[in-house]
Amino acid sequence: MNMSNITVFIVEDDPMVLDINSGFLERMDGFTLVGVSMNGKDALEQIKIVKPQLILLDMFLPDMSGIEILTKLRLERIPSDVIMITAARDTLTIQEVMRFGAVDYMVKPFRFERFQKSLDNYYKTTRKIKTLEHLKQEDIDDWLGSTSIGIELPKGLNKLTMEQIVLGLVEQTLPITAEQLAQTVGMARVTVRKYLDFLALKEKVRIEMQYGHVGRPTKFYSLL
Structure with a gap:
């Protein structure tokens, strides 16, 4: 050893x-x-x-x-x-x-x-x-x-809100959309999407694109 x-x-x-x-x-x-x-x-x-x-x-x-x-x-x-x-x-x-x-x-x-x-x-x-x-x-x-997401938040993002969103993601067994997560944590979809996209930028969250027959693809998020 x-x-x-x-x-x-x-x-x-x-x-x-x-x-x-x-x-x-x-x-x-x-x-x-x-x-x-x-x-x-x-x-x-x-x-x-x-x-x-x-x-x-x-x-x-x-x-x-x-x-x-x-x-x-x-x-x-x-x-x-x-x-x-x-x-x-x-x-x-x-x-x-x-x-x-x-x-x-x-x-x-x-x-x-x-x-x-x-x-x-x-x-x-x-x-x-x-x-x-x-x-x-x-x-x-x-x-x-090391006991949290371990990243510094930029101006405009709140630590408590981030923790609620991360805990909301942890509870999911499958990837989830920003709208679905917003309903789960009781926040506005635009707020949740902003935090999720920041987490994806920092490689803490994975984004999967799901393409339908019409319209823009839907983003699904999951923790890495």
Whole structure:
């Protein structure tokens, strides 16, 4: 094991998903898998021993939830960061996970590109923090940015509105139009479209064009 690598522990009860995520991790430079577990009790016991720097934690396990595990880790001050992996898309669950300090939230099913992006962001921010004795405001902003979309908003765009739109996208299982999302989050279509197009420009959102028989094509949006 490369001693400079970030150590990773995976908690996942589905053998196939565990296999896929382990394979994804093997394709990444700078990370070493130090353990896996398929239930919460065993995961907590192993994590206390190996003390991984990063835990990829599934939300739904046979004996307890990922949030219960995350709560126990925080109460016992286990110095591990957590990326939550789950099929849950509801706003309340996501907010609760973020409040307990998860550095990212990946919604199943996801492609390698999304997995890679999450771990790359984590690698860059942790390596940068470790090289600095004192943090400047921009360093702190970079670090905390890993728990959100992590981009600076231009004048005219509001952070709270952006968060509502991003959470609205997270809840979607399929790509959605600006009009559909506007109805979901209770905003004007023109407002939602402006934020979505900005996110697409920053490569945080994918745009798919659907062509009908007549008229202009319809844009469908989904988070990358």
